[in-house]
């Protein structure tokens with residue numbers, strides 16, 4: 001989908017370019033541009049809904065600029081965001097101008113989604129008609145589950161089976177409706193149901209990640225911040241698998257088109273899971289006030305380093321970069 | 328008779344339980360949940376703590392540990408000589424850590440020490456899974472490849488052959504591993520023959536008193 005993003009003078013991303021794979025795990029210290037990367041993708045979504053700017057850019061030179069390229073069938077098409085400041089990007093230019101592929105690409109970009117899931121938000125109930133697409137915080141999780149149950153029973157059954165496999169202390173997912181309101185809970189093997197607002201944070205995040213993974217109409221790009229949040233380290237493999245279900249559907253026996261994933265994590269245990277796929281890891285590195293991106297697989301000595309350490313420990317140690325600066 | 332198992336994933340643990348039972352000839356009780364390490368260096372770091380814990384806090388008789396050799400030296404008959412230790416051989420290293428750890432522990436729970444059952448899969452446990460299905464996948468083939476500078480296969484290729492994808496889900500990986508080790512369930516001799524790194528594990532298991 002998105003092949004690369006080049007940044008100029010956008011927040012800490014003074015001058016850097018990142019090539020994107022189907023799956024992208026971005027690791028680095030706070031303030032190193034992980035969130036800015038996702039923000040840039042969401043600004044592309046917003047501006048793609050507006051008419052494309054024509055003529056010469058009116059921004060003063062040196063202002064923030066973000067340039068996107070795309071994979072086939074939209075290779076050769078470039079989208080450039082022009083910004084007045086770090087917080088206001090107001091023009092989108094495409095080249096070549098009037099590219100015939102733009103309407104189709106624009107439709108895909110309109111469906112981009114970004115998540116910063118919040119367990120407090122997910123624990124509450126929702127309005128039944130607030131379903132179909134999970135909101136950025138996950139606050140309508142109950143409605144999304146109700147919608148999935150009614151509109152896509154096969155996916156709902158698969159989600160439930162996967163959930164109960166991962167948390168075997170539960171034997172059922174219950175979605176209850178009352179006067180336009182909907183909530184959910186997990187049924188215990190020994191009887192009784194734990195309502196969402198009494199579930200562990202990890203269980204809530206798991207239900208939300210599975211709701212995304214089993215979405216019958218997923219977006220073409222999905223960004224999730226702090227994907228490891230709330231999970232026991234031993235459960236992170238399941239979380240990665242759920243995301244791979246989206247980014248590599250063929251590996252899961254699915255024929256739908258891949259969803260490009262951009263996610264972030266601060267967990268060495270999650271990072272460990274990418275030992276065999278260093279091409280999926282992007283390190284964001286901060287030097288003073290400027291940040292840059294680098295692909296882990298570009299590190300020539302990585303195989304030698306991994307002979308004596310885990311990937312997560314290598315990252316924590318500072319050998320790979322992407323650690324906070326110290327005085 | 329109770330065994331504990333230290334492995335790198337639930338996939339490995341599930342398959343190893345089958346292989347261990349195949350050697351012993353009967354189902355065994357395993358401490359659950361199994362102990363988990365995050366890759367080779369972590370296995371070595373954890374081993375003393377796992378042994379100490381098992382020795383004083385559990386009734387486990389032996390600890391099963393299996394590591395991948397990756398590109399390190401392969402344990403051969405020469406390493407079996409008394410007092411021999413190859414610093415780049417993971418089997419020698421694991422045995423040494425076991426030996427050094429248990430010799431310093433006072434007897435507990437009616438036993439002298441937690442016994443070892445150590446194996447090393449060359450170059451990765453997926454090679455064991457393919458035993459009996461792909462005749463070209465053997466420890467000897469890997470050693471020859473190392474000597475001639477032409478590896479017969481890569482670890483990634485072995486994984487791909489077992490799982491059919493380089494990104495298997497956990498249940499899919501477990502199902503594939505179980506399907507493959509089914510060939511060894513009633514007779515592990517082929518696996519012992521083709522993979523001496525498994526035969527050393529089997530020998531350790533058979534040396535555990537009252538295991539059969």
Ligand SMILES: [Zn+2]
Pocket residue numbers: 401402403406413416417418419420
């Ligand atoms: Zn040796």
